Amino acid sequence: MRIPVIKYCWRRVVAFGLAVVSAIALHGCNPTNLKKTEAAQLSYIGDASLSEPNSFNYILSEGAPDVLSLVYEGLLTQNGLTGELEPALAEKWEISEDKKRIVFTLKPGLKWSDGAPLTADDVVFTYNDIFLNKEIPTDIRDILKIGKSEALPSVRKIDDLRVEFTVPEPFAPFLRYSGGLAILPAHALRESVQTKDKDGKPKFLTTWDTDTDPKKIVVNGPYMLESYTPSERVVLRRNPYYWKKDAQGNQLPYIERYYWNIVESTDTQLLQFRSGSLDTFTVSPDYFSLLKQQEKQGKFTVYTGEAEMSTTFVVFNLNQAKDSKNQPLVDPIKSRWFNTVEFRQAVAHAIDRPAMINNIYRGLGEAQNSPIYKQSPFYLSPEEGLKVYDYNREKAKDLLRKAGFKYNAQGQLFDADGNRVRFTMLTNAGNKLREAIGSQIKQDLAGIGIQVDFNAIAFNTLIQQVYTQRKWDSYIGKIGGGGVEPNGGANTWLTKGGLHAFNLGPQESEPPLIGWKVSDWEKQIEELYIRGAGELDEAKRKEIYAESQRITQENLPFIYLVNPLTMEAVRDRIEGIRYSTLGGAFWNLTELKAKSVE
Numbered sequence: 001m002r003i004p005v006i007k008y009c010w011r012r013v014v015a016f017g018l019a020v021v022s023a024i025a026l027h028g029c030n031p032t033n034l035k036k037t038e039a040a041q042l043s044y045i046g047d048a049s050l051s052e053p054n055s056f057n058y059i060l061s062e063g064a065p066d067v068l069s070l071v072y073e074g075l076l077t078q079n080g081l082t083g084e085l086e087p088a089l090a091e092k093w094e095i096s097e098d099k100k101r102i103v104f105t106l107k108p109g110l111k112w113s114d115g116a117p118l119t120a121d122d123v124v125f126t127y128n129d130i131f132l133n134k135e136i137p138t139d140i141r142d143i144l145k146i147g148k149s150e151a152l153p154s155v156r157k158i159d160d161l162r163v164e165f166t167v168p169e170p171f172a173p174f175l176r177y178s179g180g181l182a183i184l185p186a187h188a189l190r191e192s193v194q195t196k197d198k199d200g201k202p203k204f205l206t207t208w209d210t211d212t213d214p215k216k217i218v219v220n221g222p223y224m225l226e227s228y229t230p231s232e233r234v235v236l237r238r239n240p241y242y243w244k245k246d247a248q249g250n251q252l253p254y255i256e257r258y259y260w261n262i263v264e265s266t267d268t269q270l271l272q273f274r275s276g277s278l279d280t281f282t283v284s285p286d287y288f289s290l291l292k293q294q295e296k297q298g299k300f301t302v303y304t305g306e307a308e309m310s311t312t313f314v315v316f317n318l319n320q321a322k323d324s325k326n327q328p329l330v331d332p333i334k335s336r337w338f339n340t341v342e343f344r345q346a347v348a349h350a351i352d353r354p355a356m357i358n359n360i361y362r363g364l365g366e367a368q369n370s371p372i373y374k375q376s377p378f379y380l381s382p383e384e385g386l387k388v389y390d391y392n393r394e395k396a397k398d399l400l401r402k403a404g405f406k407y408n409a410q411g412q413l414f415d416a417d418g419n420r421v422r423f424t425m426l427t428n429a430g431n432k433l434r435e436a437i438g439s440q441i442k443q444d445l446a447g448i449g450i451q452v453d454f455n456a457i458a459f460n461t462l463i464q465q466v467y468t469q470r471k472w473d474s475y476i477g478k479i480g481g482g483g484v485e486p487n488g489g490a491n492t493w494l495t496k497g498g499l500h501a502f503n504l505g506p507q508e509s510e511p512p513l514i515g516w517k518v519s520d521w522e523k524q525i526e527e528l529y530i531r532g533a534g535e536l537d538e539a540k541r542k543e544i545y546a547e548s549q550r551i552t553q554e555n556l557p558f559i560y561l562v563n564p565l566t567m568e569a570v571r572d573r574i575e576g577i578r579y580s581t582l583g584g585a586f587w588n589l590t591e592l593k594a595k596s597v598e
Contacts, residue, residue: 043594044257045574045586046279048269050430051459052262053234056217056225057208058182059130059138067234067260068182070589071219075104075123076179080583083484085176089118089183089220089243099170099536102178106161111241112185113224120157125186127155127165129193135202136193137508139498140181142491146171147534153178170536173487188218201509222253222590234260244590253590264430274298279574279594280585283567284433285364291569299573305566305581307366309373310480312434313558314351314425314441316344317472318503321516329470329513333419338473342403344556348389349396350448351441356562360436365564370549371492374563375581376484377538378545385546387553396448413449422451423473426465429456437561438476470504476561477501483582486545487533493548495526502557521555573597 055061058068075090090104110118131140132152144152147169154166165178192204208217214225214234222244223236236258244252261277263269266284273281274294283291283302291302316338319329330338337343353367369388372379380386397407404416413421425441427434435456442452457465465472479492479499491497495518496505503522506513528548535541552558568585570577573595579585586592 042256043254043596044259045255045592045594046259046261046277048261048263048272048278048281049234050264050266050269050428052230053210053228054460054463055209056212056214056228057204058184059136059140060205067225067236070223070236070258071217071221071225071239072182072184073221074180074182075106076175078180078483078583078587080587081578081580083582085179088179090179093175093179095175099174100167102165102175103158104163104165104179106163107243108161110220110243112188113219113239113241114188115241116185116187116218118183118185118220119160120163121160122183122186123163124155124157125190126182126184127153129186129190130184130204131181133193133202134508136204137498137510139491142494142497142499143173143177143487145490145494148530170534172533172536172541173485176485183220185218185220223258226257231262233262236260242590246591254593255589266430266432273300273569276571276597279571281569283569285360285362285564285567286433286436288362288364288567300569300571301577302567302569303577303579303585305579307368307374307563307581308480308566309375309483309581310478310563311368311371311373311558312437312476312478312561312563314347314474314476314561315502315558316474317470318519318557319470319513319516321470321505321513323470323513324511326514330473333415333417334423334473337415337421337423340403341555342399343405344559345389346396346399346403346448347445347450348556348559349392349399350450351389351444351559351561352391353562354391356437356440360433360440361562361564364567365562368560368563369553370560371479371489371552371558372486372545372549373484376486378484378486378532378542380546380549386549389559393447400448407449411449412451420451421449422453424453424455426462426472426475427454427456427477428459428462430459431456434476434478441476466501467498467504486548487529490529490533493525493529495522519555521551522557525551 053061053067056068058072061068073088075088076085077088078084079086089106089110091107093102093104095102106120112118130136131138131144141152146152146167151168156164158164167174189204189207192207193202195203197203197206210228214228217225219225219239222239222242224239226235226237228234238253238256242252246252261272263272269278269281270287272278288302295301317330318339320335320339322328328335357363357365357367369382369386370379382388400413405421406414406416408414415421425438427438438454438456442454445452462475466475492499494500498507503518505516525548528544532541532544532548535544566581566584568579570585574592575595576588576592577585578588580587
């Protein structure tokens with residue numbers, strides 16, 4: 001599933017004058033301060049998040065830190081170097097000749113973190129009672145929908161160790177999606193799914209919130225939740241019942257604790273990393289040179305890879321609906337601008353991406369033009385016909401004039417009815433890179449007469465505005481995940497998908513929207529994604545997704561910006577790092593070791 005950065009934290013940066021104040025303020029939550037106590041004997045990794053977790057419920061979690069990726073596991077996992085699927089909870093799987101049936105066989109003796117047995121009943125419960133349960137809203141269901149009928153897989157128990165998944169028609173990502181999603185504990189959650197609250201909704205929707213004692217949350221991954229201190233940190237500890245062992249039969253993971261400090265500024269995160277309080281830090285281009293020079297002295301390594309498997313973009317709110325109180329989600333005047341394709345194309349031409357690469361990304365990035373990553377075999381390059389938007393102010397102005405906009409003597413832009421073109425652009429506060437992008441775009445658009453009110457707001461506030469209230473003009477965001485499989489972005493491109501942010505339609509268990517409209521090009525993209533998922537011939541799939549990319553770049557629901565190189569600094573005391581663009585530094589976390597702090 002592809003995930004927006006404003007929907008989850010990208011774990012993942014100062015003025016040196018802050019050092020004394022920050023050192024005092026952060027003294028109490030620095031794992032290195034434990035080194036003279038008994039806890040110092042425990043191996044650990046210190047990490048940081050820009051935001052608080054908003055839930056410990058796997059289905060409902062939409063924020064940072066992404067702790068649940070370390071405490072839950074699925075039937076399969078992905079090798080961080082090769083991208084190949086490998087056994088996890090399942091020891092093997094068999095695919096039928098017609099590709100419509102998969103039988104997974106679980107490893108014997110699996111247990112949950114509370115010692116209860118993990119069996120086929122948990123797999124069936126996770127899919128039938130949660131993922132496929134329409135009373136439980138989740139974006140996961142978007143990527144499991146099959147064909148035009150939006151049919152969902154059938155899941156049944158064969159015996160305690162075997163589970164059968166079937167689909168009504170061929171589905172190219174079938175294995176990846178049936179095996180890759182987390183399995184949840186039936187014995188701990190079944191009652192909350194079956195019991196309704198006073199509003200008739202499953203109590204599951206309020207289960208395992210952040211006020212729950214973390215020790216009561218049952219998991220199956222390498223780590224389990226130990227504690228959560230709001231505004232300070234989340235602590236994970238090694239799951240004693242985790243199934244994985246090394247060649248000598250030793251329990252994995254080797255590292256006993258994983259700390260996520262809540263540090264709501266990338267500047268302060270950098271300061272903490274340099275002082276030794278953090279063991280890992282996602283390097284933004286503006287700090288690459290500084291950190292590269294300090295590798296030896298600071299006892300860390302800066303790992304670099306290819307362009308990120310993510311998209312950074314500007315998006316306009318194209319939603320023309322009204323809320324349940326009959327109030328428009330977007331000012332109708334602004335909505336007319338945003339829904340004019342020439343307006344969006346003009347904005348794309350007005351953004352100076354070469355300057356962005358040179359000044360903000362320090363040359364450590366490249367222009368981005370597609371929602372499908374370059375590493376994917378389904379990527380359409382500009383050389384193959386993908387439309388690109390070069391920096392050209394005059395072309396931008398010509399497009400605006402063609403659409404009926406006009407300039408006054410001062411070069412300010414007005415629409416045909418005499419309204420000054422001015423709108424708000426949001427991003428999440430604390431991410432200095434994205435704040436710098438916003439400042440440049442504000443200046444770039446001023447060059448074609450548009451006034452942008454740029455505002456960096458709290459992470460969770462941005463989530464609410466975009467995905468719940470739907471009342472926003474534009475924002476700068478980032479989407480990651482999904483890998484090389486294009487259908488990982490289905491929840492963005494299906495018209496009723498939960499991440500169809502630019503025109504977010506009615507979602508399950510939400511108040512209705514009045515007058516929601518879907519454009520013809522949105523329907524075309526949706527049709528292509530449905531066809532692409534159902535086509536098993538790789539050459540035909542490539543052409544299907546090539547056409548979808550042509551349509552997205554012509555209509556610009558997202559204006560793609562720059563894709564940086566992957567860069568991460570990791571302290572040398574963490575041993576066993578095998579860095580890759582696909583998996584990052586910690587894809588093999590269970591095999592890593594950590595030396596004690598000196």
